Amino acid sequence: QVQLVESGGGLVQVGGSLRLSCAAPGSISSINVMGWYRQAAAKQRELVAIISGASTIYGDSVKGRFTISRDNAKNMVALQMNSLKPEDTAVYYCNAGEEAMGVTLYEYWGQGTQVVVSS
Numbered sequence: 001q002v003q004l005v006e007s008g009g010g011l012v013q014v015g016g017s018l019r020l021s022c023a024a025p026g027s028i029s030s031i032n033v034m035g036w037y038r039q040a041a042a043k044q045r046e047l048v049a050i051i052s053g054a055s056t057i058y059g060d061s062v063k064g065r066f067t068i069s070r071d072n073a074k075n076m077v078a079l080q081m082n083s084l085k086p087e088d089t090a091v092y093y094c095n096a097g098e099e100a101m102g103v104t105l106y107e108y109w110g111q112g113t114q115v116v117v118s119s
Contacts, residue, residue, distance in 0.1 A: 004022050017084065033097055035047070065081065089116050091113065095109055
């Protein structure tokens, strides 16, 4: 069972910042996509940001506020979240896997880390 280790969630006030981190086992060298998803109460899980090589994709609601980065050597991905809003409150999940020609060959999920933005 592959485990992604997440850290950095917590409680923050509106307008504040948080940084989430996630580490995948270094033994899995084929991981080429890493990212973050989130799920708010009574809502479906949604894309926050993903990174593959030099390419990044952000969800519309976080563009300009969140930045995803990756340390390839350590199989780690980070999400810097600035200008947080109450609607950013959710459980954030790390995702890591391998894709080839648009097909997901395998993927792993973290256990989730809670982010609460208070007004």
